[in-house]
Amino acid sequence: MARARIDDLAGRDAVATWRAAQDGGASADRQTLALAVRYTLQVLAEVAPGGTVEVRVPPFGAVQCIEGPRHTRGTPPNVVETDAATWLALATGSLGWEDGRAAGRIHASGQRANLDGLLPIIR
Template sequence: MARARIADVEGRDAVRAWATADGTAGSGTAVDRDTLALAVRYTLQLLAEQAPGNSVEVRVPPFGAVQCVEGPRHTRGTPPNVVETDPATWLALAVGDEGWADARADGRIRASGTRADLTGLVPLIDRVR
């Protein structure tokens, strides 16, 4: 069964709460777990909507994962193109506080496969402060 779509107002409010939790976007330290989870799931939803497809799986444990980007469809086993990162890094990428290349170079993004590159797909939304 498909998960219900997160309303834009609700999702943006969660991202805003995360971004302003302690005055610095990207820390995620002062926001409650439910709000953090909602912000992550909302931005993953935006990625799947803005880059539909099934060739790349983006994972942000423990809160969610989506398949996105047009290309060969993955159907069984471990996907060949996987991006995985932590919630704070993911949200910083989603709002443009962090660049893909910098986060990848710092080892905060694990990406495998020839299509596992979100350059040009993030940020997903404008800063929501």
């Protein structure tokens, strides 16, 4: 069964709350962080639909995206995984893809595991 779609207003509010906390040197509560991550993953899947790359942000969520060969069983060949703070920084543009990779904050495996050009997804 598919997850319920997160309302755009609620999702954008969660991202804005997370961003305000970051700007103030604080951290958002876990519920807000989870909603912001899930919403931005939802937006990514809508912007780049497909099943070639799996983007994981444990423990909050994962989506498959980008058109191409679809993966259905076992470990996907193209995986991007990162923590929640890094994902939200990528999704909002405060961290670039190459900078995140160079800093070791993004783990990407597979020939197509590259989100450069798709990010940021929330401006």
